[in-house]
Amino acid sequence: MxxxxxxxxxxxxxxxxxxxxxxxxxxxxxxxxAAGVTLASHRTVYPTETRSAFPSLVTGATTDRHGMxxxxxxxxxxxxxxxxxxxxxxxxxxxxxxxxxxxxxxxxLGEILASAGCSLAVLATNTPGTTRLFHHxxxxxxxxxxxxxxxxxxxxxxxxxxxxxxxxxxxPAPPKTEPDRIGQDWITSAFLDVVWPKYRPDVTxxxxxxxxxxxxxxxxxxxxxxxxIAHCDRQFGRVIDWWEAEGRQAGVQIFAISDxxxxxxxxxxxxxxxxxxxxxxxxxxxxxxxxxxVVPGQVGALYLADPNEAKVARLVATITSESWCGTVFTRAKxxxxxxxxxxxxxxxxxxDHVRAPDVAFCFRADDTIDPFGLVGGTFxxxxxxxxxxxxxxxxxxxxxxxxxxAGSAFPNIGSASFLSSGICDVAPTILHLLGVDAPPTMGxxxxxEVLRPAxxxxxxxxxxxxxxxxxxxxxxxxxxAVGDTSYVESGMAES
Ligand SMILES: [Zn+2]
Numbered sequence: 001m002x003x004x005x006x007x008x009x010x011x012x013x014x015x016x017x018x019x020x021x022x023x024x025x026x027x028x029x030x031x032x033x034a035a036g037v038t039l040a041s042h043r044t045v046y047p048t049e050t051r052s053a054f055p056s057l058v059t060g061a062t063t064d065r066h067g068m069x070x071x072x073x074x075x076x077x078x079x080x081x082x083x084x085x086x087x088x089x090x091x092x093x094x095x096x097x098x099x100x101x102x103x104x105x106x107x108x109l110g111e112i113l114a115s116a117g118c119s120l121a122v123l124a125t126n127t128p129g130t131t132r133l134f135h136h137x138x139x140x141x142x143x144x145x146x147x148x149x150x151x152x153x154x155x156x157x158x159x160x161x162x163x164x165x166x167x168x169x170x171x172p173a174p175p176k177t178e179p180d181r182i183g184q185d186w187i188t189s190a191f192l193d194v195v196w197p198k199y200r201p202d203v204t205x206x207x208x209x210x211x212x213x214x215x216x217x218x219x220x221x222x223x224x225x226x227x228x229i230a231h232c233d234r235q236f237g238r239v240i241d242w243w244e245a246e247g248r249q250a251g252v253q254i255f256a257i258s259d260x261x262x263x264x265x266x267x268x269x270x271x272x273x274x275x276x277x278x279x280x281x282x283x284x285x286x287x288x289x290x291x292x293x294v295v296p297g298q299v300g301a302l303y304l305a306d307p308n309e310a311k312v313a314r315l316v317a318t319i320t321s322e323s324w325c326g327t328v329f330t331r332a333k334x335x336x337x338x339x340x341x342x343x344x345x346x347x348x349x350x351x352d353h354v355r356a357p358d359v360a361f362c363f364r365a366d367d368t369i370d371p372f373g374l375v376g377g378t379f380x381x382x383x384x385x386x387x388x389x390x391x392x393x394x395x396x397x398x399x400x401x402x403x404x405x406a407g408s409a410f411p412n413i414g415s416a417s418f419l420s421s422g423i424c425d426v427a428p429t430i431l432h433l434l435g436v437d438a439p440p441t442m443g444x445x446x447x448x449e450v451l452r453p454a455x456x457x458x459x460x461x462x463x464x465x466x467x468x469x470x471x472x473x474x475x476x477x478x479x480x481a482v483g484d485t486s487y488v489e490s491g492m493a494e495s
Contacts, residue, residue: 007200007201007204007251007252008204008254009247009252009253009255010204011236011255011256012257013236013402014211014212014213014259015216015262016229016232016261016402017258017374017397018258018401018403019374020221025226027233028233028236029233029402029404032256032404035414036413036414037404037415038416038417039450040416040418041419041420042257042401042422043399043400043401043422043487044401045063047069047070047360048260048394049297049298049391050126051071051087052068052070053260053401054126054133054134054207055104056424057257057424058134058135058427059107059108059424060109060427060431061106061441061442062424062443063351063356065350065443066104066105066106066108066441068104070357071086072085072086072296072301073086073295073301074286076355081303082286083285083286083295085129086130087128089127089129091129092129093132093136096136106439107439108137109431110135111141112427116434116436119141119143119199120135120205121144121204122134122144122145122204122207123195123207124153124187124206124207125149125208125209125210131146138155139155143155146160148180148183148190149171159199163190163195167186167189167194168186176213179213179227179228180213181228181231184235187206187207188236196247202434208232211229212262216262219387219389220264225389253406253407253409255405255426257401257423258401259401260401261376261400262376263365263390263391264371264377264378264386264390265378265379265384265389265390266370266386268379268381268382268386269379270381271300271381274318275292278314280315282294291305292305292315296382297392298378299360299362299393300319300362302358302359304358313339313340316328316330316338324363326362326365326378326379326394327393327394327477327493328359328493329348330343330346330358330360336348341470342473344475348466349477349491350488362395362491363393364379365377365379365395365398374397376398394488395490399488399489403421405450409433409451412450417449417450420461420480421487422444422485425445425446425485428446429447433451443484444485445482445483460482462481463478464479464481464486472495475493476493
């Protein structure tokens, strides 16, 4: 029997570092902190990329279970292998239909809610692909999924038309160098003016695509980024005003989250140049003359045309000899080590999936202070200047995510919980409060420590450290386990 007194609103701020929250920049997030419980040790999953993390939000599972192994990946289940960029909403729909509904290899929140007679609504200003990934089957259930800019990600047509008539027509996304204000305003109005009053979804995801884009193009602490953070917070303030006036009494529980942080690129390198110098023939997409695909981005993902153990070992020996190389993962040889000397097993970071690269690496990151006074710097491989925001790896500031919960289910108002928690815990906690069974693929846990009544079960907490070496290269991975759920804390390398 469903406990219908609870409804849920997940508000996400893409790429917001929790250490940027404060009374001057984000007074409304601070209002929520005062009204709720702060998850002070909240983290995202590896890789710390948007289109791995949000699938984890809605499946309650790490990438090894849901299969979205990165923003981009190589699909070797088809011949010839195919490069997939998951920012494309129409491509994602086609992949899901062609695979018999197996785009995700775990059930997602929208499907689970639908089978329990509940609804999930999505309003997002992220890329069309990210917007679809929040509820990739919304059209199959008649659920609402709205993009603040992209018609191809919206469903149903009638709801979009209704909101455009009531608020304003969709506008194209601004150039990436310009902070996106209008989109945040539109999705906030769409929720407050139409989606909530008319459709009353059981669960709503309201996802601000900023400050991520502005951080990438201006820098994490830049004036433009601070200004879009403040703007998103003002929109969030409209949501909190509604919640205090109406939503809270209607049983709405709020989760304010982010999907990853950002660190700052300080040294530009070229992975392809290093591989070429070592005798490989790298390319960015599979091709007959390419023996290793280097997936572009801040997530090091290398796919070999012939991934035999000797080739994987040669590739790992090549990159671990470079000053830019951080942690390195390959498929498991045993509980800790990967098949290549010096690498760790990709199971340790919950990234062992059929779509996973043969060699997954992070760019070497460190605790340098960036020009804005923020901790966290890294090597990077893209055509942009140094000083800009990046994420994808295992620096603690990439893994750290915003987490605040508020509502009648969370009684310790104004408190903070320092027990480790993560993005995979949101869906199991919501399903628990709705009285809906979570599927076995959900590896996240119910956040019993912040609920009413607080869980009385004794929980075991255990730190874990894993290490691998090759020559002068050494990498260390740290995790913390809370009961059966493990959270990656950091992964760092040195020579
Ligand atoms: Zn993101």
